Amino acid sequence: MDRAEKKALVASLNRVFSETGVVVITRNHGLTVAQVTALRGKMREAGAGYKVAKNKLARIALEGTPYTAISDMLVGPTALATSSDPVAAAKAAVDFAKTNEKLEIVGGAMGDTVLDANGIKQLASLPSLDELRGKIVGLLNAPATKLVQIVQAPAGQLARVMGAYAAKDAA
Structure with missing residues (x-):
């Protein structure tokens, strides 16, 4: 060299x-x-x-x-x-x-x-930088997902109750 x-x-x-x-x-x-x-x-x-x-x-x-x-x-x-x-x-x-x-x-x-x-x-x-980024995205995404589930829960329960009454009346 x-x-x-x-x-x-x-x-x-x-x-x-x-x-x-x-x-x-x-x-x-x-x-x-x-x-x-x-x-x-x-x-x-x-x-x-x-x-x-x-x-x-x-x-x-x-x-x-x-x-x-x-x-x-x-x-x-x-x-x-x-x-x-x-x-x-x-x-x-x-x-x-x-x-x-x-x-x-x-x-x-x-x-x-x-x-x-x-x-x-x-x-x-x-953890590597990419793993940490994935965890942060997951943490930021989790509250939004839970909020959507909570908001949709009453409507889903109402729909199931109506469906049960409709099935009861049909029977």
Whole structure:
């Protein structure tokens, strides 16, 4: 990798760090190409990115971003998972690590907050942004549905009583 490619990589990583909601640092101990490809696929499905970068270049790219404090975690064979949704990258990494012991969660950060491996696992246990939106829509929709049921109940009962009288008179 020549100097121009390194500068382009650092600029790209810096842009990603400036726009992302969470950074998860993982350590790869002997993952095969197929396993890394599967992990990248899971990350893409979750709306996250997964990048293996040289630690020195990643440290340079972290400068000037809210994630400067995690540069100490960049030791050994590491990779960076990022996403704008604070839960997506953490959830995808933790789910993959449950099925593959060769992937270790080192830590990460969510904005200025530095998280250790347990913090990332707790972050992964939270519902995603889409799940939270669905719950809010459900909560907003529930009172309207109940109101309609309450308003329609007397009319329905009246119709059933009239129907019963009509059936009684016909019999």
